Amino acid sequence: MELLDVLARRRSVRRFKPVPIPEEDLEKLLFALQRAPTDASAQLYSAIRVRDPRLRDEVARLSGDQEHIRQAAEFFLFLADVHRLERLLAHRGQRMAFWPRTALHFAILDAGIAASYLALTAEALGYGVCFIGGVLNGVEALTDLLGLPPGVLPVVGLAVGVPDEEGPPRPRLPRRLVVHEDRYRPYAAEDLEEAYRAMAPYSRVGDWNRVLRRYFAEGGTMEAREKPYGKVLSRQGFDPDLPQGAPFYSLGALLEEALAEARGVLFRKGEVWLEEEARAFRGEGRPGEALLMALRKARGEVPDWP
Ligand SMILES: Cc1cc2nc3c(=O)[nH]c(=O)nc-3n(C[C@H](O)[C@H](O)[C@H](O)COP(=O)(O)O)c2cc1C
Numbered sequence: 264m265e266l267l268d269v270l271a272r273r274r275s276v277r278r279f280k281p282v283p284i285p286e287e288d289l290e291k292l293l294f295a296l297q298r299a300p301t302d303a304s305a306q307l308y309s310a311i312r313v314r315d316p317r318l319r320d321e322v323a324r325l326s327g328d329q330e331h332i333r334q335a336a337e338f339f340l341f342l343a344d345v346h347r348l349e350r351l352l353a354h355r356g357q358r359m360a361f362w363p364r365t366a367l368h369f370a371i372l373d374a375g376i377a378a379s380y381l382a383l384t385a386e387a388l389g390y391g392v393c394f395i396g397g398v399l400n401g402v403e404a405l406t407d408l409l410g411l412p413p414g415v416l417p418v419v420g421l422a423v424g425v426p427d428e429e430g431p432p433r434p435r436l437p438r439r440l441v442v443h444e445d446r447y448r449p450y451a452a453e454d455l456e457e458a459y460r461a462m463a464p465y466s467r468v469g470d471w472n473r474v475l476r477r478y479f480a481e482g483g484t485m486e487a488r489e490k491p492y493g494k495v496l497s498r499q500g501f502d503p504d505l506p507q508g509a510p511f512y513s514l515g516a517l518l519e520e521a522l523a524e525a526r527g528v529l530f531r532k533g534e535v536w537l538e539e540e541a542r543a544f545r546g547e548g549r550p551g552e553a554l555l556m557a558l559r560k561a562r563g564e565v566p567d568w569p
Pocket residue numbers: 273274275276277329393394395396397398419432433
């Protein structure tokens with residue numbers, strides 16, 4: 264099918280026939296994935312093809328129990344991956360620079376582009392796909408389940424299979440609200456009304472705001488993902504203020520937890536003192552590292568001395 268026809272007709276598919284994808288098509292999908300452009304040739308992504316049915320079931324359970332993850336002939340988990348790059352540099356005796364935020368930016372982008380290339384190729388071959396951001400619902404357990412080393416982070420899942428449903432393409436915002444010319448144009452109230460009107464058919468009851476509210480307003484799904492995601496970021500080494508492996512959402516969250524247990528915290532250049540009534544615990548290094556060390560000593564998780 265012509266690419267523009269594929270784009271015009273495509274829609275996410277959430278019901279799949281129990282039919283496998285033949286090897287020659289799978290080969291095309293994996294070829295497409297690796298033909299994606301990538302920052303500085305580095306290929307800062309990996310994909311896991313989740314084949315083991317028990318593992319697939321567990322991934323589905325951790326991703327909001329989405330049945331289409333179980334049903335699809337294939338399921339790929341796309342990962343931001345700077346672990347392989349670190350290994351490649353170390354193999355030539357070089358140390359990776361300190362660039363956690365930029366690494367995250369480019370690795371997520373690389374993973375997303377590669378996933379899109381696979382997805383679009385699958386759709387061009389007549390398969391149905393559904394991206395799965397729900398992999399962030401149980402992101403900590405998923406990271407453990409799949410043995411992801413530091414430097415590797417779940418980005419998005421992709422279910423691919425033979426569609427068992429049909430329907431019209433879903434609506435999009437009016438182009439002029441998405442594509443700006445020369446400078447960013449502020450949104451007027453009429454623009455927002457126009458956006459809701461255009462997107463109304465997305466919702467069964469004709470109210471797109473219900474969808475947005477469920478995900479993005481206070482108390483919505485995204486809010487529930489934020490803290491576990493932040494914890495995984497620091498665990499996997501993508502937080503510039505916390506040492507790799509620190510199971511805290513942010514340096515602020517670590518500080519709050521320390522202050523809940525101690526009388527006070529004293530920051531000095533290169534060291535932190537966590538003060539209890541009669542004792543104080545010292546940590547060394549950058550603020551996050553030093554505070555974590557002091558807190559672990561206060562909790563008896565690491566020896567205070569030597
Ligand atoms: C990053 C991302 C995450 C998504 N996560 C999910 C998901 O967890 N479950 C699901 O059923 N659909 C998911 N989708 C599919 C979107 O809901 C879908 O693309 C959107 O509603 C537009 O519909 P369309 O693709 O049919 O045009 C995701 C899509 C993207 C791009």
